[in-house]
Amino acid sequence: MEITKETVLKVAGLAKLNLAEEEAQRLAHEMGKIVGFAGKLAEMDLEGVQPTTHAVKLENVFRADEMQPSYPREEILANGPERDEACFVVPKVVE
Amino acid sequence: MSDYKAVIGLEVHAELDTASKIYCGCTTAFGGEENTHVCPICLGLPGALPLLNRKVVEFCIKAGLALNCKINNYSRQDRKHYFYPDLPKSFQTSQLDLPICYDGYLDIEVNGQTKRIGITRIHIEEDAGKLIHGLTGTRVDYNRGATGLIEIVSEPDLTNPDEVYAYMETLRQVLLYTGVSNCKMEEGSLRCDVNVSIHREGEPFGVRTEMKNLNSLSAAKAAAAYEIKRQKQVLAEGGDLFQATLRWDDAKGINYVMRVKEHADEYYYFPEPDIMPIVITPEEVEAIRATLPELPKARQQRYKSQYGLSDYDANILTVSKALSDLFDQAVACEAPAKVCANFIMGDITRLLNEKALQPEEVPFGGKELAELANLISQGAISSSAGSKVVELLFQPEFAGKAPKAIVEEQNLGQVSDQGAIKAMCQQVIDANPKVVEDYRGGKKQAISALVGQVMKASKGKANPAMANQLLEELLNG
Numbered sequence: 001m002e003i004t005k006e007t008v009l010k011v012a013g014l015a016k017l018n019l020a021e022e023e024a025q026r027l028a029h030e031m032g033k034i035v036g037f038a039g040k041l042a043e044m045d046l047e048g049v050q051p052t053t054h055a056v057k058l059e060n061v062f063r064a065d066e067m068q069p070s071y072p073r074e075e076i077l078a079n080g081p082e083r084d085e086a087c088f089v090v091p092k093v094v095e
Numbered sequence: 096m097s098d099y100k101a102v103i104g105l106e107v108h109a110e111l112d113t114a115s116k117i118y119c120g121c122t123t124a125f126g127g128e129e130n131t132h133v134c135p136i137c138l139g140l141p142g143a144l145p146l147l148n149r150k151v152v153e154f155c156i157k158a159g160l161a162l163n164c165k166i167n168n169y170s171r172q173d174r175k176h177y178f179y180p181d182l183p184k185s186f187q188t189s190q191l192d193l194p195i196c197y198d199g200y201l202d203i204e205v206n207g208q209t210k211r212i213g214i215t216r217i218h219i220e221e222d223a224g225k226l227i228h229g230l231t232g233t234r235v236d237y238n239r240g241a242t243g244l245i246e247i248v249s250e251p252d253l254t255n256p257d258e259v260y261a262y263m264e265t266l267r268q269v270l271l272y273t274g275v276s277n278c279k280m281e282e283g284s285l286r287c288d289v290n291v292s293i294h295r296e297g298e299p300f301g302v303r304t305e306m307k308n309l310n311s312l313s314a315a316k317a318a319a320a321y322e323i324k325r326q327k328q329v330l331a332e333g334g335d336l337f338q339a340t341l342r343w344d345d346a347k348g349i350n351y352v353m354r355v356k357e358h359a360d361e362y363y364y365f366p367e368p369d370i371m372p373i374v375i376t377p378e379e380v381e382a383i384r385a386t387l388p389e390l391p392k393a394r395q396q397r398y399k400s401q402y403g404l405s406d407y408d409a410n411i412l413t414v415s416k417a418l419s420d421l422f423d424q425a426v427a428c429e430a431p432a433k434v435c436a437n438f439i440m441g442d443i444t445r446l447l448n449e450k451a452l453q454p455e456e457v458p459f460g461g462k463e464l465a466e467l468a469n470l471i472s473q474g475a476i477s478s479s480a481g482s483k484v485v486e487l488l489f490q491p492e493f494a495g496k497a498p499k500a501i502v503e504e505q506n507l508g509q510v511s512d513q514g515a516i517k518a519m520c521q522q523v524i525d526a527n528p529k530v531v532e533d534y535r536g537g538k539k540q541a542i543s544a545l546v547g548q549v550m551k552a553s554k555g556k557a558n559p560a561m562a563n564q565l566l567e568e569l570l571n572g
């Protein structure tokens with residue numbers, strides 16, 4: 001299956017990735033091979049087979065509605081690139 | 096000819112009243128110091144593994160059943176990808192093609208007419224954090240992030256702003272009765288997106304715009320009215336409408352464009368690998384159905400048929416579940432329904448407003464209300480004395496006291512002693528010759544002024560019906 005450079009650039013744009021020309025070219029080729037591999041499934045007769053979304057066959061994995069302590073704020077904020085005394089700080093978002 | 100018709104659909108987000116968030120044990124309490132209700136799971140830090148809160152699923156089913164939905168036996172969560180700093184994971188865990196509930200409806204009433212509004216679907220998802228915009232940067236508080244939400248999507252069955260208001264009001268009532276959300280709009284627990292397009296009868300639907308996050312019933316109504324008018328005007332002037340997300344400015348009463356949509360949104364949904372499929376058996380659905388309370392509509396019917404209340408009274412009484420419960424408890428104690436209803440719609444509602452209390456905070460129960468209502472219907476106290484007792488019951492020093500005890504203690508008992516009232520009536524007649532002259536001259540309504548004087552002289556304790564009758568006898572005799 002062929003993946004064009006335009007498709008790669010569009011997907012990269014949605015994922016906020018900046019790709020150089022040659023990277024896009026190379027990825028188009030590699031992604032084409034990956035998608036082509038998955039395309040083998042199309043050769044099978046899958047009439048009436050439910051799509052698989054999880055590799056393990058588990059259902060209804062729940063927790064009870066119980067409160068647990070949150071993390072100390074200092075520890076939480078330490079993970080952000082920028083912060084003030086109480087919040088994460090990000091570049092100004094224009095609404 | 097500008098015979099355009101509006102087509103309106105609503106997407107309502109209700110924060111669920113669970114103790115903990117949707118995938119972690121952090122509290123859902125409103126407010127709190129910024130970023131203190133946060134952990135690696137609700138921040139989506141690498142390696143953190145979410146576990147779905149069972150109650151979020153149960154509440155969604157409960158809301159769905161109250162809104163006449165079908166429940167999907169097999170349901171799933173999906174990732175919806177977009178970049179915005181209120182979403183730390185860069186995707187929202189939501190549901191795409193297998194929502195928990197689908198194909199329901201809600202009956203609303205507008206101008207005495209019932210209209211059925213279709214509910215397309217109800218799904219679960221996580222709430223976003225809060226952005227605080229500053230001059231140089233934007234601060235992010237994730238306390239609200241990953242609180243469990245349900246999104247209730249209506250069919251585009253609404254055609255005017257009054258229906259928008261009625262739909263929101265009725266939906267809020269149903270959610271409050273079922274207890275799945277506290278629906279505090281001022282805290283953002285209930286918000287709606289309004290989708291509007293206009294078209295001519297028989298023609299295809301027009302271009303649709305969306306206004307996001309309206310957080311009051313009146314804002315939703317005003318925003319819909321404004322947008323319908325705006326679209327009609329654009330077309331009347333020969334302009335083109337384009338698909339856009341609009342922001343409603345409630346203070347100014349206008350909207351403006353946030354973002355024009357050139358393409359359909361591309362969220363690259365895919366099944367959430369960290370959350371396993373949700374399988375709901377018919378037995379589980381029936382078990383949840385059995386926990387549904389009597390809903391407002393059914394209650395209104397019962398109030399009308401069982402107690403002979405008017406449409407108006409039945410509607411007002413059921414606005415709040417707490418007040419409606421109070422009424423039910425009082426009439427269960429053999430109290431006269433209409434007197435109880437009047438207390439709730441009158442003095443009690445007034446005092447709640449004056450003291451800025453919630454309906455849940457009435458400081459006495461159905462037993463006290465029943466006792467008070469019976470004192471009135473038996474003629475032991477006047478209705479003004481009854482109001483006085485309610486006022487006292489709202490004061491802390493009278494908390495838990497029986498109305499009968501208060502009446503005795505405060506000497507509020509009605510005087511039905513004919514001799515005493517007659518003497519007062521005579522005094523009032525003697526003191527008000529002008530009014531008496533009016534009455535005898537044919538202005539029969541002048542007697543109410545005299546009854547008022549008797550009530551005043553007796554400090555509200557005279558039986559007004561008896562005063563009226565005795566005055567008539569004295570004046571005509």
Ligand SMILES: [Zn+2]
Pocket residue numbers: 070116119120121132133134135136137138
């Ligand atoms: Zn958390």
